[in-house]
Amino acid sequence: MSNLEAMITSPPDRENVVFEVWCGNREVVEISKEPGRDYEIELYAAADGGAWHFDLAEFRAMLEKGIKELASNP
Numbered sequence: 842m843s844n845l846e847a848m849i850t851s852p853p854d855r856e857n858v859v860f861e862v863w864c865g866n867r868e869v870v871e872i873s874k875e876p877g878r879d880y881e882i883e884l885y886a887a888a889d890g891g892a893w894h895f896d897l898a899e900f901r902a903m904l905e906k907g908i909k910e911l912a913s914n915p
Contacts, residue, residue: 845869845895845903849910858914860907869893872907880908 846863860872871883882904887893 845899847903847906847910849914858911860910862903862907864893864895869895870904872904872911874911880911 844864848861848863849858850861851858855873856875857873861868862870862872867888868885870885872880873883874880
C-alpha cells in the first residue's frame with residue numbers, strides 16, 4: 842500500500858481549480874467541478890499498465906477531502 846498525497850491545482854484548460862491525488866510521482870485521480878456540471882473524476886492508469894492498490898479507507902477519505910476542498914474553492 843502507498844501513501845496518497847493531494848493538492849489543489851489550477852490547470853489552464855479548466856475554468857475552476859481541480860483536486861489532484863498523487864501516489865509518489867504519479868497522478869492517480871483528478872476531481873473537478875466545472876460550472877454547470879456535477880463533480881467529475883478522472884482516473885489514470887498505473888505506470889506499469891497494471892492496477893493501483895490502495896487502502897480503501899485512505900482512498901475514500903482522499904475523495905471526500907477533494908469534494909470538500911472544491912466546494913470551498915469555487
